[in-house]
């Protein structure tokens with residue numbers, strides 16, 4: 202659906218306001234109650250839920266467990282690959298949320314005892330909880346395609362969990378021979394950040410156009426359609442001519458095997474010799490969700506969509522990419538929105554109050570060059586035990602916008618990034 206400027210402003214306004222409405226309601230109604238809340242995973246979902254539980258009710262004891270002392274965001278990591286932003290821009294620490302009274306422990310949770318209501322850490326300690334929130338992100342289905350196995354990601358990075366992998370992929374792009382071929386193996390649905398692979402392609406092209414203009418980018422995709430497809434295809438053509446070729450599943454985009462030694466990709470369209478391979482595997486919930494028995498046959502975690510409490514284990518809530526969240530995409534913005542309503546539900550439940558009716562938001566900006574941005578926004582509500590999109594409240598960037606509109610959206614993308622990371626880690 203196309204969206205005019207007025208509708209866009211309306212959606213953006215809703216996106217900005219709704220979480221605050223949630224926080225105000227929870228704060229007014231639920232400053233009583235006590236309890237210990239443990240949060241696993243200091244990414245978009247986990248850090249937000251820890252911070253907002255403490256904001257809504259400072260009397261609660263909130264502990265966040267995350268192995269890393271510094272978290273590099275996936276949002277913006279494509280901008281880094283395109284040479285637009287340095288690593289430091291993407292890197293956040295936990296000093297900000299400590300100031301809000303959240304205790305932070307840098308360790309891995311090894312296991313969850315859902316009956317005894319405790320978590321076991323890899324530093325030997327055990328923490329008891331009244332409520333547990335799990336936001337472990339994603340893991341990969343290694344071996345789903347022959348040759349795409351974990352050890353080979355050192356040579357053909359996925360860069361789908363930001364950090365060392367992202368830096369490695371950038372080095373490979375910078376070191377690619379003149380006129381070389383960059384092959385992306387796109388993942389099947391469902392995966393984190395539906396527009397992410399296609400934003401990445403534009404950002405890699407932005408870099409190559411300046412430093413390696415005869416290079417080619419080939420996207421081998423098992424799918425026949427992708428997020429913001431019309432906008433991306435148009436922008437690639439306008440900005441990069443025939444540098445980028447996208448091959449959908451129906452035209453031979455399915456990959457059956459990769460030989461990392463000869464850097465050959467075997468696909469239905471033929472065997473391709475690549476200089477850089479960005480192999481993004483199929484995805485499932487983070488490993489802890491499996492170990493704790495929180496997943497179902499889909500490989501993700503079913504939850505009560507009013508509170509994000511697991512449908513399998515009581516008093517354990519699962520948010521973010523690991524959860525099955527109805528119509529919401531797997532995105533950082535969605536994870537943070539779920540975290541705020543989950544925080545309100547937990548605070549109210551611990552205070553013996555009714556759970557409020559949640560409304561959620563998501564916005565995903567994608568850059569195709571430093572001055573060319575496109576976006577998709579959605580507003581979601583709880584209805585009939587489901588999370589459904591509110592028709593007409595969101596939409597995508599208009600198809601025939603002029604250059605100044607695209608440039609403005611690129612500016613909004615940077616603004617979105619600053620606001621959300623400050624809201625979470627600040």
Ligand SMILES: Cc1cc2nc3c(=O)[nH]c(=O)nc-3n(C[C@H](O)[C@H](O)[C@H](O)COP(=O)(O)OP(=O)(O)OC[C@H]3O[C@@H](n4cnc5c(N)ncnc54)[C@H](O)[C@@H]3O)c2cc1C
Pocket residue numbers: 241242243244245246247266267268269272274275276277278279308309310311336337338339360361362393394397398401487488489520521522523531532533534535536564565566
């Ligand atoms: C290239 C790319 C671009 C993207 N761009 C956007 C964008 O523009 N906008 C957007 O909204 N989203 C974007 N996303 C998606 C976004 O990154 C994810 O949806 C988001 O990070 C999900 O949050 P999460 O809390 O579920 O998981 P994460 O943010 O991945 O956090 C999970 C955390 O849990 C920790 N953890 C895992 N297991 C354990 C354990 N056993 N014990 C303790 N800690 C543990 C991990 O260390 C990690 O820090 C992008 C993703 C990619 C790959």
